[in-house]
Structures are given as C-alpha cells and as structure tokens.
Amino acid sequence: MIHRLPPFFGNRSKRLIKSPKLYLADSGLAAHLAGVAQVGTSSAELLRGALLENHLLQNLMAALEPHLIGVxxxxxxxxxxxxxxxxxxHGCKLVAVEVKATGRLEGSDTNSLRDFVRRTPECMAGVLTYFGQELLPLGEKLWAVPLHGLLAWTLQGTPP
Known part of the structure; x- marks a missing residue:
C-alpha cells in the first residue's frame, strides 16, 4: 500500500534529508483519502502537486522497472x-526529475535541478516535467518535458 522512496546521497552534504519519502501505491486512493472528490475543487487544487508527484512515481516505476534491470x-x-x-x-547514470503542476514555467522552477546537475557529474540530464505542450531546452543538460512525453523520453535515455 505504501512505497518508500529512499533519499539520494551521491553528493555529500551535512544538510541532506536522510529519511525516506512515503507515497501511497495508488494515486486514486491517495486522492480519496485526502478528501478530493473531483478535479477543480479547492481541496484538489491544494493537493494538486503532491497528487501529481504520487501519480508520476507510480508511472515511472511501472514504465522503468520492467525494462531497465537495476534501475x-x-x-x-x-x-x-x-x-x-x-x-x-541506472548503472552509473542519473536523470533528475522535477514535477511542476503548472502549464507555465517560472525561472526559479529550475533552481534545484540546476544545482543537482552542477554538483552531480554522473547526472546526464535534469528534466522539469509540466502540463505544457512544448519540449524546451532550459540550459546545459536541462529540459522541460511535457508530462505526457516524460515516460517515453525517459525510456529512450537520451534528450530529444
């Protein structure tokens, strides 16, 4: 029922969070338990990012784990x-993914990705996924990828 997502410790820092994050194994159940009855309600808007993150984790696990041994x-x-x-x-390579529940990107949306990619040499790409329709280069090794295209992009293993 619950998936424990462990923290990444590849780049050492005394300030890293060391406890796993917990996700419900079913995003529909997560929405129900959070009291979200339908999309567009105030409760749905408040939890939009967390529920999207939960949903994306489920889909990443389903898409990647059967196809990439050791991911x-x-x-x-x-x-x-x-x-x-x-x-x-996967192996010695990393891809960092930031989830944004919005259709428009702000300049500050990439700060964490930029920092992670800069500090982690084995990170081949930082991907910001969002509700937009355009695939956008955001800088060296950084891409904005529409949510609907993220899984296909990840399975290909190379930037578009």
Whole structure:
C-alpha cells in the first residue's frame, strides 16, 4: 500500500534529508483519502502537486522497472534548501526529475535541478516535467518535458 522512496546521497552534504519519502501505491486512493472528490475543487487544487508527484512515481516505476534491470528511484532534498522530486539511477547514470503542476514555467522552477546537475557529474540530464505542450531546452543538460512525453523520453535515455 505504501512505497518508500529512499533519499539520494551521491553528493555529500551535512544538510541532506536522510529519511525516506512515503507515497501511497495508488494515486486514486491517495486522492480519496485526502478528501478530493473531483478535479477543480479547492481541496484538489491544494493537493494538486503532491497528487501529481504520487501519480508520476507510480508511472515511472511501472514504465522503468520492467525494462531497465537495476534501475533505482530516489529523491534528493537538502534541508531547508533544494529538492528534486525523483532521481533515476541506472548503472552509473542519473536523470533528475522535477514535477511542476503548472502549464507555465517560472525561472526559479529550475533552481534545484540546476544545482543537482552542477554538483552531480554522473547526472546526464535534469528534466522539469509540466502540463505544457512544448519540449524546451532550459540550459546545459536541462529540459522541460511535457508530462505526457516524460515516460517515453525517459525510456529512450537520451534528450530529444
């Protein structure tokens, strides 16, 4: 019923969060338990990002684990500072994924991804996934990928 997502410790810092994040194994159940009866309600809007993150984790696990032997999923969080929702590890390569429940991106949306990619040499890409329709380069090794295209992009293993 619950999935424990372990923290990523690849880049050492005294301020890293070391406890796992907990996700319900079913995003529909998570929405129900949170009291979200339908999309568009105030409770749905308040929890939109958390529920989307939960939903995306389920889909990443379902898409990646059967196809990539040894793939691991983590999160990265520096206490009171930066956070990356998912770090996908396969062999010696990493992809960092930040989830945004919005259709428009702000400049600050990439701060955590930029920092993680800069500090983690084995990270081949930082991906910000959002409700927009355009695939956008955001800088060196950084991409904005529409939510609907993220799983296909991740399975290909290379930036578009």
């Amino acid at each position: 691991r999923l983590y999160f990265w969080h520096e206490q009171g500072r930066q956070e990356v929702d998912f770090v996908i590890e």
